[in-house]
Amino acid sequence: MAKTEELSKDTRNKIVDLHQAGKTESAIGKLGPGRLIRVKERMNGAMYREILSKNLLPSARALKMKRGWVFQHDNDPKHTARATKEWLRKKHFKVLEWPSQSPDLNPIENLWRELKIRVAQRQPQNITALEEICMEEWAKLPAT
Template sequence: MAKTKELSKDTRNKIVDLHQAGKTESAIGKQLGVKKSTVGAIIRKWKTYKTTDYLPRSGAPRKISPPTRALKMKRGWVIQHDNDPKHTTRATKERLRKKHFKVLEWPSQSPDLNPIENLWRELKIRVAQRQPQNITALEEICMEEWAKLPAT
């Protein structure tokens, strides 16, 4: 069944007036050429909210999760991206500038400068030098060496 157009404000007000005059939902629907269920919905809305206007709705749920929203992305954040062409369009740069985000300078499409990759390499070298004998020792050495890595 196809959706129909919304009823005009005048029609919705007529439905309420006829209801207050004592007419039944069926009689109102026949008189105005509106479905009984629609008449009932309008009357229920009027009884609840004392209006026949369309009420604002929440719309689609936000795409940002509550934990992310809790961060409240305040000013002072620094954004790092890999200068992929989609990140360097004028529109993207303008949006970041308008939102007052600082962008970390970064050579064009250079994956070898990924800071986490350098950390993993350093950890791998340190663990290999200590030559763990089993999984438990490997885990302990990894944790110790990770704690020794400089924070900056």
Template sequence: MWKEHGITINLPRPGAPRKISDRGVRTIIRRVLQLPRTTRGELQKDLESAGTVVSKKTISNAFNRHGLHARTPRKTPFLKKKHVEARLEFATQHLDKPMTFWEKILWSDEIKIELFGCHKTQHVWRKNGTAHPPQNTIPTVKFGGGSIMAWGCFSACGTGRLHIIEGIMTGEKYQDILDQNLVSSARLLKMKRGWIFQQDNDPKHTAKVTLNWLKKKKIKLLEWPSQSPDLNPNENLWKDLKIRVQR
């Protein structure tokens, strides 16, 4: 201190000392890295048992200084070991496929679109005391507001036909949808000879009546791993459609 400042007395500190010691911070960080769903309340109790009483905000500040932030966990399909292995095998087999291969694929999927309301978290900018004006609220109706089921397809050339599904979906109804829309969509998109049809492993898609129809029409199927909606680019298209309907 003498060499640096020319004095030996303690200099004023820039602020109050942190209530959680460096060792305590390392302990709680180690715990949340092992168990990410640990709550701040649980950490409060652990620190209190060690003689350190702090608020939840203090714990958050300690985490934020070390790059840890509370986030809503992403939702992913529940995968068993066989699903993981099948997805890995699919990725390995198709890793080096050229762009021309993917341009030959006609992707398909079904979607349920809510016609009223929104099921995702939304925010509005408002002042205190203005919670109830119509522009700051989200209307709701009893028993939901109705929905529409639809089947659609698309390729690198664009979107194919969109078919509205009425009633309960069965293997026979799915085959009828394909009969009305699949080949006509391929023609509309000017798909080249040898195009490949993609569908997931829904029981209606793998029903005997459906597979027999595809075989009769000599339509080649893309082998698709189970529990893999996140691999289907149709999901991105459906997301855009849902956002526009909600608006």
């Protein structure tokens, strides 16, 4: 019998996953993950820059990243928009050039996978529980 068949229909309908919580953003460094940010609405370039403005430096400080660190994000249009590139340039952030369509090279993808597994094991029953579990499990992720 398949695992989903073992669950009652009521239980199966109550389990929520990360896609229902919206998008999340974060950073990682050699000391582990930075802040986990929930994005509740559709993100655009201006919102992305606002998230960076409020969270990039605090995450870098929390991760004890000294001068000379390099910022890396993928080639999402919000990340590569002229306004975003200009904002990063004005803030003097060093940005790693990144090949298109290369999520397998992105180290944070491994953390997203690990977070999804940990959250699924705890079977959140609603969006509020999902958010809480995401934050708890993100905080437990190891640096290595």
